[in-house]
Amino acid sequence: MTKVPPVSRRSFLKLSAAAGGGMLAAWHIPLTAAENERTAVDGALQPNAFVRITSDNRITIITTAAEIGQGTLTALPMLVAEELDADWSLVQWELASPTREYNNPKTFTQLTAGSVTISSLYKQQREAGAAVKEVLIKAAARRWGVSASSLETELSKVIDPRNKRSATYGELAAEAARISAPRSPTLKRPSEFTIIGKSKVRLDGAGKSNGSAKYGFDVYLPGMLTAVVKRAPKFGARLISFNAADVKASPGVVDVVEIPSGVAVIGTDFWSVYQGREKLRPVWDFSEAAIFSSEDQYARYDTLMDKPGTVRKNTGRVALAQSRADQKLESTFRFPYLAHAPMEPLNVVIDYNGRDCEIWCGTQWPDADHAAAAGVLGLPARRVNFHTMLSGGGFGRRGTMDQDFVREAAHLAKKVKKPLKLVWTREDDIKGGYYRPSAVVRLTGTLNKRGEVTSIMGRIASQSAAIGPLMESFIALIGEDARTAQGIRDIPYDIPNLRAEVHYEKSEVPVNWMRSVANSFNIFALETFIDELAEAAGQDPYQFRRNMLANNRRCRQVLDTVAEAANWSSPAAAGMCRGIALLNSYNSYIAQVVEASLDGDQLNVHRVISAVDCGIAVNPDLVKAQIESGIVFGLSSAMGKISFKDGEVRQNNFHDYPILRINQTPAIETHIIDSDENPGGVGELGVPCVAPALANAMYQATGERIKSLPMFNQNLQIT
Amino acid sequence: MPDLMINGTKFTVDTSNDVPLLWVLRDQLHLTGTKYGCGMSLCGSCNVHVDGEIVKACTFPASAAIGREITTIEGIGQTPMGQEVQQAWTEQNVHQCGYCQSGQIMSAVALLNGNPNPSDTDIDIVMFGNLCRCGMYNRIRKAIHSVSES
Numbered sequence A: 001m002t003k004v005p006p007v008s009r010r011s012f013l014k015l016s017a018a019a020g021g022g023m024l025a026a027w028h029i030p031l032t033a034a035e036n037e038r039t040a041v042d043g044a045l046q047p048n049a050f051v052r053i054t055s056d057n058r059i060t061i062i063t064t065a066a067e068i069g070q071g072t073l074t075a076l077p078m079l080v081a082e083e084l085d086a087d088w089s090l091v092q093w094e095l096a097s098p099t100r101e102y103n104n105p106k107t108f109t110q111l112t113a114g115s116v117t118i119s120s121l122y123k124q125q126r127e128a129g130a131a132v133k134e135v136l137i138k139a140a141a142r143r144w145g146v147s148a149s150s151l152e153t154e155l156s157k158v159i160d161p162r163n164k165r166s167a168t169y170g171e172l173a174a175e176a177a178r179i180s181a182p183r184s185p186t187l188k189r190p191s192e193f194t195i196i197g198k199s200k201v202r203l204d205g206a207g208k209s210n211g212s213a214k215y216g217f218d219v220y221l222p223g224m225l226t227a228v229v230k231r232a233p234k235f236g237a238r239l240i241s242f243n244a245a246d247v248k249a250s251p252g253v254v255d256v257v258e259i260p261s262g263v264a265v266i267g268t269d270f271w272s273v274y275q276g277r278e279k280l281r282p283v284w285d286f287s288e289a290a291i292f293s294s295e296d297q298y299a300r301y302d303t304l305m306d307k308p309g310t311v312r313k314n315t316g317r318v319a320l321a322q323s324r325a326d327q328k329l330e331s332t333f334r335f336p337y338l339a340h341a342p343m344e345p346l347n348v349v350i351d352y353n354g355r356d357c358e359i360w361c362g363t364q365w366p367d368a369d370h371a372a373a374a375g376v377l378g379l380p381a382r383r384v385n386f387h388t389m390l391s392g393g394g395f396g397r398r399g400t401m402d403q404d405f406v407r408e409a410a411h412l413a414k415k416v417k418k419p420l421k422l423v424w425t426r427e428d429d430i431k432g433g434y435y436r437p438s439a440v441v442r443l444t445g446t447l448n449k450r451g452e453v454t455s456i457m458g459r460i461a462s463q464s465a466a467i468g469p470l471m472e473s474f475i476a477l478i479g480e481d482a483r484t485a486q487g488i489r490d491i492p493y494d495i496p497n498l499r500a501e502v503h504y505e506k507s508e509v510p511v512n513w514m515r516s517v518a519n520s521f522n523i524f525a526l527e528t529f530i531d532e533l534a535e536a537a538g539q540d541p542y543q544f545r546r547n548m549l550a551n552n553r554r555c556r557q558v559l560d561t562v563a564e565a566a567n568w569s570s571p572a573a574a575g576m577c578r579g580i581a582l583l584n585s586y587n588s589y590i591a592q593v594v595e596a597s598l599d600g601d602q603l604n605v606h607r608v609i610s611a612v613d614c615g616i617a618v619n620p621d622l623v624k625a626q627i628e629s630g631i632v633f634g635l636s637s638a639m640g641k642i643s644f645k646d647g648e649v650r651q652n653n654f655h656d657y658p659i660l661r662i663n664q665t666p667a668i669e670t671h672i673i674d675s676d677e678n679p680g681g682v683g684e685l686g687v688p689c690v691a692p693a694l695a696n697a698m699y700q701a702t703g704e705r706i707k708s709l710p711m712f713n714q715n716l717q718i719t
Numbered sequence B: 001m002p003d004l005m006i007n008g009t010k011f012t013v014d015t016s017n018d019v020p021l022l023w024v025l026r027d028q029l030h031l032t033g034t035k036y037g038c039g040m041s042l043c044g045s046c047n048v049h050v051d052g053e054i055v056k057a058c059t060f061p062a063s064a065a066i067g068r069e070i071t072t073i074e075g076i077g078q079t080p081m082g083q084e085v086q087q088a089w090t091e092q093n094v095h096q097c098g099y100c101q102s103g104q105i106m107s108a109v110a111l112l113n114g115n116p117n118p119s120d121t122d123i124d125i126v127m128f129g130n131l132c133r134c135g136m137y138n139r140i141r142k143a144i145h146s147v148s149e150s
């Protein structure tokens, strides 16, 4: 994993001239003496360009977070362009390569996860834009011999209103590059924004419409070979032997190579190696493999529900509250493993010649991948050139703790020493692990005579994606809870006595964060349990929640907004049921109402209404897109599962690991609350509430509480 | 070696070994706009047109396309309908990761060519075959309707 640099070393913006008469604004981190020495030996530092203005007046914003679909390539340039007073039509994007200067100021790495991109870069990106604008103004002032304060900026121009003249940023860039950038430039007030808050069209949209956008999968190098890997059918199994001769005789196959993760079949093209792999007939040693069924695992987790776990939260005195309670409720919930299944299967293009290495990859964690590849190859980092590509989705799979897919490619490259593309098939992806962990969650709640919740106790058994204390403290930086109590320990309601305990289970099955992480199961448990408590208290689910939010204005506001939009105070339309749920996470707030109807085994999800408070919505349409995306993701998660039999994953591809299709997708209505607060995250915000809100709705129709996922099966189809 | 007619241009390719059209387009011709998502006709990421009909290139043998007109995402913009659909996609922010969208656009163009005013049900029937893991279905629907209305 990447080393965390000390916080005190503040980076600052450094300007330099660009080829062809433009300017580059680059982040510069003051070096230690030792690093200075090494730099002198290795040659100049990489120019870590951040904003590039060329003499043709084009502005390129080098974005330091990955584009996995969330809109980074549009939203981050909007932040810079706003303060720069740029002509938006002349702004373009470029993805940053991994170097320390591009590290996120909050996480000290280039990991794109945890919905932190906008919230953590909001100030930094605007400061960069503002600083560049100030030097452009200074350059114009010098050129014209007037005071900087008499000048204005608009649409990538510095204007001298008194003398009726102007110069484009492109014309001024070369002169501006010689002026040092201010360390604390003045930022606009939100009321002055002209770009932030506007629903700009995605900058990467046109290229994605005509097929020209390049993902990692689309990289072809001269003489490049393709490889697929046969991995163990059970996690933890070891390879004994395989039939290399038959595979090598297969048309198009060039070589068969054993690597730590399995056997790689290498050939001229995908189809050849895919067919060749079928002939491998590997023999495995299962003596140390995880041989279990999902049912076994649930049964084991169930027994843990009666044992105290590691305490992750403890306020008040839960035991006392339980002994004094008027009513006590208890519910246990079961959640399966889930696969991220990004639309673009994993792939890595790697060209290692024994001396230098070049990598092209769509990833959420380029700097960690870069370091991992260098580590496997035994190369100094500077000998590995890493290109971050567009990603066809990620949802966490493209940012694993051990950089599994890049490491695997590096192991292969080390043996082959030819340009090659490592490809995962969809089956490899579904069966390949790094899942959202399975979990059992037990919630115990108490009510007093007035129907108020006096305590909540949560006990969770699951695997953690974080291995070791270093990882845990790192995960804490991005706001995720390594010990999987997220969602319960930071409950938004006023609960006087709250306790969360976790049983951290080990397994050979590799797990990793998936979009909304532990919220994806804990919020289902919590928000359906809140409805159970409301019923026991004889109260309306909306009012019941509202009564526990005296100290949380923003939660109250989203809840009220969604209740009003859904016309909650009137009864649901005939044949229609509805449910509500709430979440406060990622420094954002969401309340959702789901409207559904049941016709025998056919469930129709008609409409999902959301009220969202994410502070300033940098690009409201892209915020809405993220909520829509989260809703579909959340419904898909309620529909599918990864299950095990004798240690083998039973699912294969989209026929048995279904994700929502167009005809199953409800109408989606999203209300964004006007706000001047700093932006919160929205990438995961739409995911956790939709399934519990739907389960709460279905209870109205069926009188049955849903306590295990997936909630759709052969008998219950979503139409 | 046979020729394939792709986006109006003739290409000499190797269609032996039952190679699916998808891998001829990608690995032999580097026409990378057509995507691999499942390899089993389940997701539609690989959709292209063969004689104007939607075909899932991941399971369609390249040899079956000999002597027929193949259109991919790289070529569809040359037709007025293709251009309109691509533009609607961009203007409505239909893309998130965008990986499924070449296939979505190919399906939408075929749908609109056959039915310039599709109902929601017509849209469901044709677009059912295209998965979007980013869940942009409502935008896909809206973009198709916007093309009908223009």
Ligand code: FES
Binding pocket: B035, B036, B037, B038, B039, B040, B041, B042, B043, B044, B045, B046, B047, B056, B057, B058, B059
């Ligand atoms: S790749 Fe052809 S349908 Fe999925």
Ligand code: FES
Binding pocket: A069, A343, A392, A393, B094, B095, B096, B097, B098, B099, B100, B101, B131, B132, B133, B134, B135, B136
């Ligand atoms: S936009 Fe990402 S899969 Fe459709």
